[in-house]
Amino acid sequence: MDVSTRTKTLTRLGPVLLAYAAFIALGMPDGLLGIAWPTMRLDFGVPLDAVGMLLVAAVTGYMTSSFLSGALVARLGVGKLLAISCALTGTALIGYTLVPQWWMMVALGVVAGLGAGAIDAGLNTYAAAHFSEGLVQWLHASYGIGITIGPIIITTALTTYDSWRLGYRIVAGFQLVMALAFVLTLSWWRDGHEEQTDGPREKRLTDYKTPLAETIRRPRVWLSVALFFLYVGAETSLGLWAFSLLTEARGVAPRVAGLLTGSYWATFTIGRILAGLYAKRLGVDLLVQASLGFALLGALLLWLNPFPLANLVAVTLVGFAIAPVFPALISGTSQRVGAHYAANTIGMQMAVTGLGASLIPTLIGVLARRFSLEVVPVVLSLLFLTLFILYRLAMTPRVENGNGQVA
Secondary structure, three states: OOHHHHHHHHHHHHHHHHHHHHHHHHHOHHHOHHHHHHHHHHHHOOOHHHHHHHHHHHHHHHHHHHHOHHHHHHHHOHHHHHHHHHHHHHHHHHHHOOOOOHHHHHHHHHHHHHHHHHHHHHHHHHHHHHOOHHHHHHHHHHHHHHHHHHHHHHHHHHHHHOOHHHHHHHHHHHHHHHHHHHHHOHHHHOOOOOOOOOOOOOOOHHHOOOOHHHHOOOHHHHHHHHHHHHHHHHHHHHHHHHHHHHHHHOOOOHHHHHHHHHHHHHHHHHHHHHHHHHHHHHOHHHHHHHHHHHHHHHHHHHHHOOOOOHHHHHHHHHHHHHOOHHHHHHHOHHHHHOHHHHHHHHHHHHHHHHHHHHHHHHHHHHHHHHOOOOHHHHHHHHHHHHHHHHHHHHOOOOOEOOOOOEO
16 A cells, blocks of 8 residues: 555544544543532532532533534634634643632533534534444444543542542543644545545535524524434433332332443443444434334333333333434434535534433423323323424425525
């Protein structure tokens, strides 16, 4: 293999591998707070529920940068945006370990959220434009690896060195390394860097510079955004409420319920890895509809609970079924709204994931307190049914002109 061939191969594979590494790094901080919080709050002298302030700050930053990511990609380019975002996140995580006052920690939460949101939306935008459906599935499986590694790092830091700060500094180091990697590989992330062929290059969704104001006037865009709001809410709700449902409402032993809840996330991660093998063969449309159909079946099984092992089968089935949905929805954004509006739409979709992940589980909690925890599978069934219907509406035939706009 000559130098030219090796260079071309690296240029094609480099962004894929670096994107996977970035998504691992993106997932790592999300696995820290839950384990570090008991020690962290004692160091800052704040009550147990003060974590809500930090979460709100982070979600605010995340939603802001995600929503604006289309405009930021158009102005800065994907490579520069990712480099800046990783640097922001790494700096904020280091700042957590240095500031003496809680309000400073909360302020840094906004910075960390800004960085994470731009990384998430920026990489998803690039992946939707350049990666196959299977590669996008594996990209999101990489996040699962990161969120698994994070708790290991923080647990080791606490048990071996009695320091949550060390764990955060290690993860911050990964973020800063990623920032440097993006700086050194800026040429990889420019549209048009691929090997040139005769004739004009096919226009990618990241080539469009559509104003955000134009995008938000499109009904199909908001329909696509609604899919993400409801999907992430459903995904998070089962992970959050499964343990309580099984132990408090159905008398399942805590250890068994813990294993069942763990099986949800385990099959979820496995499902994304396997989906990378068959996503292209099935196509985004069939993959999403089949996944939502099986998820609905699993939610109904959890609701009816007709036989002793129904809980195990239902939770495992839902986890495996929904695994490919989020990456597939990302890959199919341009099919739903048109390439002209896809980059901005992906940013908006990522922005509402924070809302869906917080509001829908909270609503289920309110309903469970008013009625019983048995509302959990009922609401999940309604969510998956609604998602299936909305997706069919989003994929209704449309006319698109040569500029990637819906006529």
